[in-house]
Amino acid sequence: MTATPSFAPPASPEPVTPSMPPRIELRGISKRFGATAALTDVSMDLRAGEIHALVGENGAGKSTLVKILAGVHAPDSGTILLDGVVTHIGDPAAARAHRVAVVHQEPRLFPDLSVAENVFLADPPKGRFGEISWREMRRAAARLFEQLDVRLDVGAPVRGLSMADQQLIEIAKALSVDARVLILDEPTASLSAHEVERLFAIVRRTRDRGVAVLFVSHRLDEVFRLSDRATVFRDGRHVITEATRNLTTADLVRHMVGRSVTLFPKADVAVGEVLLEVRGLTRAGEFSDVSFTVRSGEILGLAGLVGAGRTEIARVLFGISHPTAGEVLLDGRPVHFGTPSAALRAGIAYVPEDRHQDGLVLDFSISDNITLPILARLFPRLFVRAATERGLAQGYTERLRVRMTGVDQLAQALSGGNQQKVVIAKWLATSPRVLILDEPTRGVDIGAKVEVHRIVSDLAASGLGIILISSDLPEVLAMSDRILVLHEGRVTAEIARSDATEERVMFAATGQVGASGDAGPGLPPFAAMARPAASSEATDVR
């Protein structure tokens, strides 16, 4: 289909009087990191009582802007005005003193400290003698989470909590400051639909109190649902600022990439024989009685809310954790993987969700990262030959079109999208037959997302069986030949590509077993809000 998906305009936001002085005004902000210009002469403003969306590809300068406002980076030139007063935000403490609160993209918490302490560490409530009042801290934290409608033990350590819970703690942290500017950098990346709704309600309430909200997001539907105005950055420059109601998705995408793009280029592929079969797989406390097959050339989508057990299944298939019941068959033969290396040898590769923690050694070069899992196979005689390594890395990076200065570049110097490609290259180097991708496009920009989709499609065409775990519904719908929907560790639906709609998947993901395609009266509220189903064909946005 060539028409663009349309979105409802935001539900009547509070009237914003144009004559109000901006809460925060940026004038001619520039910032360079070495040879790269992260921001060039950027000017924009945030008004009191508005939600202002900031969109742009990765590398467009959004995060740099957020970090400048947070006091983490200092701009090279330009001025920041807070309520009309020129303000120097020298460090994060100064940002807090000026009541600028920031929720950073990836949760940065203290795993050893309690939930309550993570919220209040920067400015803990004090007792009579200036001592930290733990009782007051716990009470205040409990109150905040009550407002957020989140149930968390505020006395428990953060270690072991899910990404979603950690993100919620970050949000509570920002709300604990009586902010006049609230900056949310991709706050929904790891939240479930329900949690997103709660967050949006809170953000709207915060706006209505007169706070200026900057909302950075890759999810354009969220931009349309939430924001009053939107600003687009491209290559470190300001492109436009416009009332969201006057914009369409196509406008935004065009401004972001500066060219038209084809989304979701999934090619039709002849599906071969069954590679992997899972029967009644169970891991107590995580998921139970999961059965499915993956064929050669097929992409099986695993959909579900955060915490539905999708990643846990992948971890069992890859030998990281072990099932308590059920069996896994590879080429019809039962297999048991005690360790990931056993799974790798058998031809299963797993690209994990958190590429920083599990996927890449950031201090290693690109080529070292790519050959890491196959070193023993490459060099059975102990010594490593750099030329062989580089040649191999060269091949894969070219195939995946990694943008880099060379295979000797350090992984940490790459953008998020390119890092993700290196992670995929690394696992491709193991020549897998089944590839499990866990949120492969989380946090990458639209351009890189399209690239990843092209790569995944090519891989399926070359005969791999692919399991795609994704919380991005349009992505799952467009990329998958079949979709397995999980809810609280159980399979609630298996939907063929031709029958798949967002409503059906969401219906099953919320646990309505025996989901039908009809949007009946029992439909949960947010499914009704979901945008029209993306077509499985390529959507050409012009």
Add this chain to the structure above:
Amino acid sequence: MSAEVSVRPAGPGIGSRFVGMLGRSRELTLGGVIVLLCAVVSFQAPHFLSISNLSQVTTLAAIIAIAAVGESLVVMTKNIDLSVESTIGLVAFVVADILRQKALPGPAAWAAGIGLGLVLGMANGAIITLFRVPSLVATLGTLSIFRGLDFFVAGGHEVNLADLPPGYSDAATQSFFGVPLFVILAIIVVVVAALVMRLTPFGRQVYAVGSNAEAALIIGIRSRLVIFLAFAVCGLLAGVAGVLWGMEFGTIYATSATNVSLQVIAAAVVGGVAIAGGAGTVVGAAVGALFLGLINNALLLLQMPQELLQVIYGAVILVAVSADALIQRRERRLTAQGAIR
């Protein structure tokens, strides 16, 4: 001031909950093990629980405990201080030398010793935070430098008890209501340190820096200042330990307190201070020092073969630390399962 024990609403059975609680509170586990150890050993060697033996063991353990409190602050920031033994040795010698030459009265000499410890700790902290040298390397260097200064000051001589003013060593044997003076001092140090760690922003920032340096940066914690202060406190407490060391042993050589750093670090680790930073308590470190002191003494009294003492001592440390790692992994798994809603 004790470690916070959170109660999970529902969970696994009583038995595993109990193990879980022990796992969370290292101080309790160690306390239990110490009681058990005392019971078993006193059965075999009745002299173990005699006042004179216990006074001797706990006095030495108190000195190690004071140093271990300082060390645990450093370890909590994800650093390490290998130089404490040289600080202890140098301070002990300098204080004794001052007193031998009657250059200063007793209390002034002690204060000078503690001040010297503080300066040495600040030197460590400055090298590590200003020149960004990893603490393992920096304190490996100062371990040798401080010891070298000790040799320089000593000039090939030792200070004997006979050279010192009368009554110099009395403090080491004094006790109140049967509790040795040094033990009381150690308890005061531990209580003050525990309150600081629990109730002041500095204390919490020490944990924060070690737990996640990047997150600390983002909320505006001045990590390098916190690390510098941790080393300064570590030096100060090593200075205190050095003053006490001199009183305890009477005769002080340039090589006094050699190899004590490892005992101090072992006490902190056995006491539950995470070598990776961010977790543990000073109370745990002090209890760890007591535990190691008792083990050492018990091995002697049980007449273990002399040659094997070190092996057994080392094995005990390994068992304690690996048992803890296992319990923690198990705990984390339970927590993770509990998080699924």
